[in-house]
Amino acid sequence: MDATELLRHDHRVVEQLFRDYRAAASDAQRRGVVEILVRELSKHAAVEEVLLYPFAAKVLADPRVVDRHLAGHRPIKELLLELDRCRAGDRAQDELMELLASAVARHVRDDENELMPLLCDRADKQSLRELGQEIDQGKQRAPTRPHPHAPEEPPPLAFVAPLAASYDRLRDRMQGRPRT
Numbered sequence: 001m002d003a004t005e006l007l008r009h010d011h012r013v014v015e016q017l018f019r020d021y022r023a024a025a026s027d028a029q030r031r032g033v034v035e036i037l038v039r040e041l042s043k044h045a046a047v048e049e050v051l052l053y054p055f056a057a058k059v060l061a062d063p064r065v066v067d068r069h070l071a072g073h074r075p076i077k078e079l080l081l082e083l084d085r086c087r088a089g090d091r092a093q094d095e096l097m098e099l100l101a102s103a104v105a106r107h108v109r110d111d112e113n114e115l116m117p118l119l120c121d122r123a124d125k126q127s128l129r130e131l132g133q134e135i136d137q138g139k140q141r142a143p144t145r146p147h148p149h150a151p152e153e154p155p156p157l158a159f160v161a162p163l164a165a166s167y168d169r170l171r172d173r174m175q176g177r178p179r180t
């Protein structure tokens with residue numbers, strides 16, 4: 001699977017998680033969906049920042065395109081951080097989920113209608129397949145919690161991300177968070 005196919009699949013999974021949240025029958029079920037959503041979006045953002053955007057910057061030779069997509073991550077990570085702090089039944093959770101759904105929809109639309117078509121047009125298929133493999137492997141090592149104040153660009157990001165991922169996975173185990 002190439003990088004664009006893999007990331008589109010991630011987008012569909014996240015869209016389903018938003019539907020699952022709205023369909024959940026209890027506060028505990030909604031909280032469980034939030035925890036999975038925080039994990040999946042945190043991993044997705046990390047691999048985009050560490051792998052996809054540097055690749056896109058090289059292929060597209062226009063840093064403004066990449067900068068615009070990268071800028072869209074910060075508000076999403078801020079919302080994820082607020083959601084991560086909520087507890088089951090917290091009144092703010094529903095409003096935060098609506099704000100997050102809107103921000104993620106914009107991100108998905110921008111990725112799928114602008115960035116991905118440009119990459120498919122300008123990168124060779126083999127490079128996109130190799131990037132897809134790197135992204136798939138990178139998700140196994142990516143942070144599972146939002147870190148909105150961490151560096152967003154390599155090289156500092158390449159140093160911070162593995163440390164954050166280790167810390168996140170330890171916290172996940174200690175708190176009994178679901179694994180995906």
